[in-house]
Amino acid sequence: MSAPTTVKGLDQAPTSHAGLLAWVRDVAALTTPDRVVWCDGSDDEWKSLTDQLVDAGVLTRLNAEKRPNSFWARTDPTDVARVEERTFICSVDESDAGPTNNWMAPDEMKRVMTELYRGCMRGRTLYVIPFCMGPLTAEQPMFGVELTDSPYVVASMRIMTRMGSAVLERMGDDADFVPCLHSVGAPLEPGEADVAWPCNETKYISHFPETREIWSFGSGYGGNSLLGKKCFSLRIASAMGRDEGWLAEHMLILKLTSPQRKVYYVAAAFPSACGKTNLAMLEPTIPGWKVETLGDDIAWMRFGEDGRLYAVNPEYGLFGVAPGTDWRTNPNAMRTLAKGNSVYTNVALTDDGDIWWEGMGEPPAHLTDWKGRDWTPDSDEPSSHPNSRFCTPINQCPILAPEYEDPKGVPIDAILFGGRRRTTIPLIAEARDWVHGVYMGATLSSETTAAAAGKVGVVRRDPMAMLPFIGYNAGDYFAHWISMGKGVDGDASKLPRVFYVNWFRRGADGRFLWPGFGENSRVLKWVVERIEGTADAVDSPVGKIPTAASLDTDGLDLTEADLEAALRVDADEWRAEIPQVTEWFNRFGDRLPGVLWAELDALKARLGVE
Ligand SMILES: Nc1nc2c(ncn2[C@@H]2O[C@H](COP(=O)(O)OP(=O)(O)OP(=O)(O)O)[C@@H](O)[C@H]2O)c(=O)[nH]1
Numbered sequence: 001m002s003a004p005t006t007v008k009g010l011d012q013a014p015t016s017h018a019g020l021l022a023w024v025r026d027v028a029a030l031t032t033p034d035r036v037v038w039c040d041g042s043d044d045e046w047k048s049l050t051d052q053l054v055d056a057g058v059l060t061r062l063n064a065e066k067r068p069n070s071f072w073a074r075t076d077p078t079d080v081a082r083v084e085e086r087t088f089i090c091s092v093d094e095s096d097a098g099p100t101n102n103w104m105a106p107d108e109m110k111r112v113m114t115e116l117y118r119g120c121m122r123g124r125t126l127y128v129i130p131f132c133m134g135p136l137t138a139e140q141p142m143f144g145v146e147l148t149d150s151p152y153v154v155a156s157m158r159i160m161t162r163m164g165s166a167v168l169e170r171m172g173d174d175a176d177f178v179p180c181l182h183s184v185g186a187p188l189e190p191g192e193a194d195v196a197w198p199c200n201e202t203k204y205i206s207h208f209p210e211t212r213e214i215w216s217f218g219s220g221y222g223g224n225s226l227l228g229k230k231c232f233s234l235r236i237a238s239a240m241g242r243d244e245g246w247l248a249e250h251m252l253i254l255k256l257t258s259p260q261r262k263v264y265y266v267a268a269a270f271p272s273a274c275g276k277t278n279l280a281m282l283e284p285t286i287p288g289w290k291v292e293t294l295g296d297d298i299a300w301m302r303f304g305e306d307g308r309l310y311a312v313n314p315e316y317g318l319f320g321v322a323p324g325t326d327w328r329t330n331p332n333a334m335r336t337l338a339k340g341n342s343v344y345t346n347v348a349l350t351d352d353g354d355i356w357w358e359g360m361g362e363p364p365a366h367l368t369d370w371k372g373r374d375w376t377p378d379s380d381e382p383s384s385h386p387n388s389r390f391c392t393p394i395n396q397c398p399i400l401a402p403e404y405e406d407p408k409g410v411p412i413d414a415i416l417f418g419g420r421r422r423t424t425i426p427l428i429a430e431a432r433d434w435v436h437g438v439y440m441g442a443t444l445s446s447e448t449t450a451a452a453a454g455k456v457g458v459v460r461r462d463p464m465a466m467l468p469f470i471g472y473n474a475g476d477y478f479a480h481w482i483s484m485g486k487g488v489d490g491d492a493s494k495l496p497r498v499f500y501v502n503w504f505r506r507g508a509d510g511r512f513l514w515p516g517f518g519e520n521s522r523v524l525k526w527v528v529e530r531i532e533g534t535a536d537a538v539d540s541p542v543g544k545i546p547t548a549a550s551l552d553t554d555g556l557d558l559t560e561a562d563l564e565a566a567l568r569v570d571a572d573e574w575r576a577e578i579p580q581v582t583e584w585f586n587r588f589g590d591r592l593p594g595v596l597w598a599e600l601d602a603l604k605a606r607l608g609v610e
Pocket residue numbers: 270271272273274275276277278279296297319320321323324325329451503504512515516517520
């Protein structure tokens with residue numbers, strides 16, 4: 001294929017990377033944009049891009065005193081979340097995608113999508129975004145290049161990734177990169193007026209794990225279109241990790257300092273909209289403890305030479321759930337946002353050019369809602385979409401840990417798995433050993449949330465909070481986790497301890513039993529004291545549970561009955577899980593590691609099942 005020489009900007013490439021140039025030329029020939037723009041990531045570029053988006057009515061500039069350099073965006077009401085039904089893992093062999101992923105053969109998918117891409121950027125600009133996941137100073141920086149016809153994606157990628165000229169420079173002439181092709185799938189005929197949020201009813205979010213490629217079509221929403229995030233850093237990176245002996249996980253990373261000034265690093269995997277951003281920025285309510293943030297969504301973990309597992313946050317920004325974010329629940333997120341430089345999507349707009357969402361104090365008397373309609377506190381629908389998001393630079397977080405920029409990462413002391421469950425799962429349980437911890441992760445369950453299209457509140461298995469993000473057969477993924485338990489040179493003594501938490505258990509009256517948010521620092525303290533060997537625990541069939549006295553509840557407004565109910569392991573509730581776990585494991589056939597069946601058998605014996 002050769003591009004028509006009429007595509008403006010195609011030959012103004014600020015690189016001599018032959019592979020990149022050839023790919024951009026091919027995509028331009030296929031998608032026929034009006035012009036090609038090579039993004040440099042500069043402030044000037046940001047300014048002209050956002051000015052242009054404001055002029056076009058795609059973004060609304062917010063009040064500069066309250067929200068400097070910040071913008072309000074509204075999506076098409078059908079394009080508001082990740083589309084798991086339209087997300088595909090296109091491995092050559094179907095069994096390598098496994099039973100939890102949608103699959104299509106790579107050739108077939110490429111045939112289908114090539115026809116969709118043909119001419120799809122007509123009337124639009126093709127932006128070339130060179131980006132790097134993780135510090136550019138890494139020994140082997142993880143490069144990607146996204147080609148997109150969405151300026152909203154360009155603006156968001158500038159916040160979420162390290163991108164632009166510095167990346168292109170570091171890539172040189174021949175660095176490997178993950179090609180990420182994205183189109184909203186809405187070509188413009190000459191003279192046709194654009195809409196504020198172009199997208200296509202037909203959507204494909206496709207991954208080619210063997211060739212490390214991503215093709216996305218039809219959606220402009222974050223998780224479907226900011227391809228460095230879920231698509232690269234989890235789905236493609238998880239396949240890289242399997243091949244190279246590391247882990248790409250849906251985890252926050254935090255640094256915890258005790259009153260004795262001892263430092264601990266904790267990683268935690270909770271499904272989408274289940275509390276990662278909040279825990280990552282927590283303000284401890286117990287005196288003398290300090291939390292600093294390293295990441296709120298994704299962790300890449302590799303063994304260091306010392307046999308410890310080191311975690312890096314590959315992202316550069318926060319793409320956080322807006323509703324519920326408030327000075328009382330997450331003051332550090334509010335401080336981060338107050339510095340400006342942010343894009344808000346599908347929240348409500350106040351009459352004085354600020355943003356508002358459900359959970360942010362008292363509602364103003366009048367708002368413009370996420371669909372652009374007048375809204376008052378009497379309105380029937382919420383003002384903001386439940387999956388509305390803020391997109392903001394992580395370095396504005398006032399408690400960002402300095403280690404954030406260290407390409408080596410931080411040594412993880414504890415891994416928490418957690419979900420959103422009204423019943424059954426206690427506030428915290430400690431795994432007996434690594435394999436038991438992998439069992440906890442592999443059987444993790446959670447109620448679905450608005451972060452993905454589909455029904456909300458349905459309990460499903462969400463292994464390691466990675467169900468929609470594992471880029472290969474989940475049975476093989478469990479085996480990979482088990483094999484990580486051998487540590488370096490067979491020394492498993494330096495592995496993180498594993499815990500299972502649930503902030504979302506409810507009383508018979510529907511109330512959350514545990515106050516959550518800053519009070520979760522009490523649970524983190526127990527984790528540290530377990531590591532130090534100073535906190536008591538009782539053995540239960542499902543793991544080690546705090547004794548009521550071992551959990552610091554000083555000054556906490558919580559009845560003994562609620563605490564007891566939050567910590568309770570109810571054998572009947574757990575027996576009811578057994579058929580579901582059995583069915584879940586059966587889905588993986590012989591790809592499920594036998595040690596996980598053995599864990600289930602041991603649990604059944606402890607519960608007196610069969
Ligand atoms: N009850 C309760 N709610 C919480 C707690 N932590 C977070 N939430 C709420 O859960 C929702 C999601 O929280 P986030 O921290 O944004 O979730 P996340 O895991 O980062 O979500 P993604 O960005 O989708 O991956 C918000 O509405 C929070 O207010 C908690 O400890 N207790």
